[in-house]
Amino acid sequence: MTKRFSIPVGITATGQHFPEKIVTNNYFAEYLDTSDEWITERTGIKERRWVTQGEASSDLGAKALQMALERRGIRPDDIDAIIVCTVTPDMPFPSTASIIQHKIGASNVFCYDLNAACSSFLYGLTTGASLVASGAIKRVAVVGCDVMSILADKNDRNNVVLFGDGAGAVIVEQVDEGYGIQDFEHRTDGAGGNSLYMLGGGSLNPATHDTVDKKMHYLYQNGKEVFKYAVKGMSEISRLMIDRNQIDPKELKLFVPHQANLRIIDAAAKRLEIPQERIAINITRFANTTSATIPTALHQALEKGMLSKGDITLFAAFGAGFSWGATLLRWGY
Ligand code: UT7
Secondary structure, eight states, rough: OOOOOOOOEEEEEEEEOOOOEEEEEEHTTTTSOOOHHHHHHHHHEEEOOOTTTTOHHHHHHHHHHHHHHHHHOEEEEGEEEEEEOSSOOSSSSSSSHHHHHHHHHHOOOOOEEETTTTTTHHHHHHHHHHHHHHHHHHHHEEEEEGGGGGOTTTTHHHHHHHOEEEEEEEEEEEOTTTEEEEEEEEEEEEEGGGGEEEOSSSSSSSSOOHHHHHHTTOOOOOOOHHHHHHHHHHHHHHHHHHHTTTOOOGGGGEEEESSSHHHHHHHHHHHHHHGGGBBOOOOHOOOOGGGGGHHHHHHHHHTOOOOOOOOOEEEEEEETTEEEEEEEEEEEE
């Protein structure tokens, strides 16, 4: 049975923000045993943006949200809630959402952070849409912002080349009948927790000199394992959306996948028979920005005119947890 809201809810505006500093593959080739060729061939990534000291997730998220508000033609006071999806909050507390609230000057909101790793944005979109569908509130801002450059050991060639920093934001509210979110599905399997994790800094291993010496505040992953499950998870849950809603894949105007590796995207798209020109791709220029991949890829696809009112679009994500999900929308503006 489809999971559709009792009132039509959709995205009515998007925004994005990236730090100015561009880090090319050749930067790593200068001090690590790697090359532009290896990174391009194995991941599709050519460059990424990294913050400079003092620039945090909230700075990126606030700017992306300001852009989305401007595009929608509304003021910060016109939103009722801010959900910030991130694995790299400015600090454990207060929430990055409350820091963004203060930065943009939104005075009628409640705010919280949500962490489902690379699936965070889709979980956040469903959560925000559910609040609107409840009828209790009118407009929610869902922001995906991450500073992934802080999680990778700069001397670990396996991980440091994969990640970038950035933010995307969307405004979620009621749309015309027949438009907006048509269906969604999310899954979590904690058995995958030992394939992608950061051990230090939480309640299990609070930060000490020892945890820092052991590099426990960096991300670790079994790349091959994650790759395999990402292709399987994203393609199977996307297929479920397509079949359950009796969509002919040819009707699908745009596929917006999480951007972790171009080979993962290509393999999932091949299984789903989605042609290359209908896939939103921004990993080449921005690498894996975790919570920001889907809203920024969507924003850029809209800028390129890849999506118009009435088009069917499918978002799909996979990340640590394992967590994964897909959301099917009929574009509403
Ligand atoms: O959103 C977060 C979720 N993460 C993901 O979705 C990541 C999923 N996994 C992947 O994208 C890929 O598995 C990676 C890009 C991480 C690795 O690609 P791979 O084709 O699976 O390579 P591999 O792990 O099998 O490594 C092959 C070789 C290894 O050398 P040895 O052991 O065969 O001598 C690696 O050490 O490639 C080496 N390698 C590199 N070589 C040059 C790993 N990273 C690099 C590098 N430059 N940057």
